Amino acid sequence: MRHAVMKLSLPKPSLFHFLVEGRSLFELGATGLAMPSLRKAPSGDGHPVMVLPGFLASDLSTKVLRSFLKGKGYQSSGWGLGRNLGNHIVGGQQIISDKLINQVLRMSIEHDAPVSLVGWSLGGILAREVARIIPDCVRQVITLGSPFNGPHGASPIAAKIFDLINGDLTKSNAQAMQQMLLAPPVPNSAIYSRSDGVAHWQACINNDDEHQQSENIEVRGSHIGLGHNSQVLWIIANRLAQARNQWLPYQA
Incomplete structure (x- = not known):
């Protein structure tokens, strides 16, 4: 039976890391300087990619990431559901709202291909649950x-x-x-930073010890800057460029 380790007493992000989240602006500038190198990142096969924003954020926050992915050849888009207030987490067995599920279904049907989901913070939690419900479309x-x-x-x-x-x-x-602790039944990569000032890194890593296509990848940077961190962009390009059904763990 699959199981995951529940951590009821996870540590909180340090106050110092929270107070210096403003360094994300410097990370954005650094990414601009790194663009010549990022152009050498792996290109994709054109499959659809949906980027889900974090809590209180909208598609505007993921514009840099989506533009980068379009430059790598993907059919990238935002989630198109406005500001992420957490209201797409619903009760009961399903957990995720039909509106979000339908957005992914629509994109998959439009492109006649399963969709890769990139979720930032709360957006990643939603992405995992969508993949749990409609794995054939993710x-x-x-x-x-x-x-x-x-x-x-x-x-x-x-x-x-x-x-x-x-x-x-x-x-x-x-x-x-409890269900969220288990990795979804699709390849999944959890990118995290030990200096994250919003979500402690131990809360952001896979502990599902029986999932064969699950991994944790550490980066350096702030939480607010993860969507435009040059190291993160390179890793995302690497993960998305893998041939379908030929997933392998990331090699730094």
């Missing part, structure tokens, strides 16, 4: 600083805002929280 999942091991590892400020909007899911939907 090629792979890549998460960026996504605390899918539970909200205990998120910064108190972010967790409080989420609870104010959506309620405490650990109490209202404990079954859903």
